[in-house]
Amino acid sequence: MNYTVVLPAAGSGKRMGAAYNKLFLKLNGKPILAHTLEVFQLDPWCEEIVLAINEQERQDIEKLITQYQLTKVTKLVQGGDERQHSVYAALQAASGAEIVLVHDAARPFILQETIHALVEKATASGGAIAAVKAKDTMKRVVDGQVQETIDRETLWSVQTPQAFQYELLMKAARQADEQGFLGTDEGMLAERAGIPVYVVESSYDNQKMTTPEDLVLGEGILRRREE
Numbered sequence: 001m002n003y004t005v006v007l008p009a010a011g012s013g014k015r016m017g018a019a020y021n022k023l024f025l026k027l028n029g030k031p032i033l034a035h036t037l038e039v040f041q042l043d044p045w046c047e048e049i050v051l052a053i054n055e056q057e058r059q060d061i062e063k064l065i066t067q068y069q070l071t072k073v074t075k076l077v078q079g080g081d082e083r084q085h086s087v088y089a090a091l092q093a094a095s096g097a098e099i100v101l102v103h104d105a106a107r108p109f110i111l112q113e114t115i116h117a118l119v120e121k122a123t124a125s126g127g128a129i130a131a132v133k134a135k136d137t138m139k140r141v142v143d144g145q146v147q148e149t150i151d152r153e154t155l156w157s158v159q160t161p162q163a164f165q166y167e168l169l170m171k172a173a174r175q176a177d178e179q180g181f182l183g184t185d186e187g188m189l190a191e192r193a194g195i196p197v198y199v200v201e202s203s204y205d206n207q208k209m210t211t212p213e214d215l216v217l218g219e220g221i222l223r224r225r226e227e
């Protein structure tokens with residue numbers, strides 16, 4: 001079952017406290033971006049990788065692609081001001097795909113088994129998003145005051161990848177773009193467009209490298225996997 005993956009990689013290092021794109025920060029001596037791309041390079045189901053990048057980083061990214069022999073990366077497109085804009089630009093460049101996965105380049109620990117489960121579910125049903133069950137007790141709070149405790153059994157923390165039949169996601173993304181709607185994930189755009197979206201249970205390891213503590217966690221995950 002083949003798919004194309006779209007990776008937004010056009011962020012900055014703001015929350016990481018880095019002076020440059022956090023995806024160039026290293027885990028075990030290898031840039032986060034290379035870790036993530038290798039997962040897809042090594043997945044036999046992955047046909048093509050489309051990257052949304054900051055134009056001024058093009059040369060560095062091309063160098064990284066050559067160094068790590070990431071031959072499946074076929075297109076580097078210019079990202080936008082918001083993640084959703086970067087994804088939309090990359091999706092347009094992925095035309096011709098039947099199943100498309102959107103995955104944050106900042107999540108290097110995604111497992112191949114999760115990717116395959118997502119592709120199978122999206123093929124059968126429209127859309128599927130990686131998620132984990134909420135671990136903590138969750139409460140709705142307004143102005144510091146608890147309003148209610150939400151039944152945890154129904155709550156999931158959502159990650160990427162998010163997999164869709166390409167035409168369905170394009171329809172949802174186009175609609176959001178025309179209406180100037182900004183969502184926090186592709187699932188949200190699909191839900192608004194009436195596309196069925198299912199969850200696939202993922203791993204708690206599939207963390208997004210966002211703040212400096214995440215790098216410590218990331219090194220720990222790599223150490224455990226090498227044992």
Ligand code: C5P
Nearest residue numbers: 008009010011080081082083086105106
């Ligand atoms: O900032 P955050 O980690 O939440 O971003 C998630 C992913 O989206 C990252 O891989 C980042 O590079 C990417 N991104 C992007 N374009 C933006 C903002 C973020 O491609 N304008």
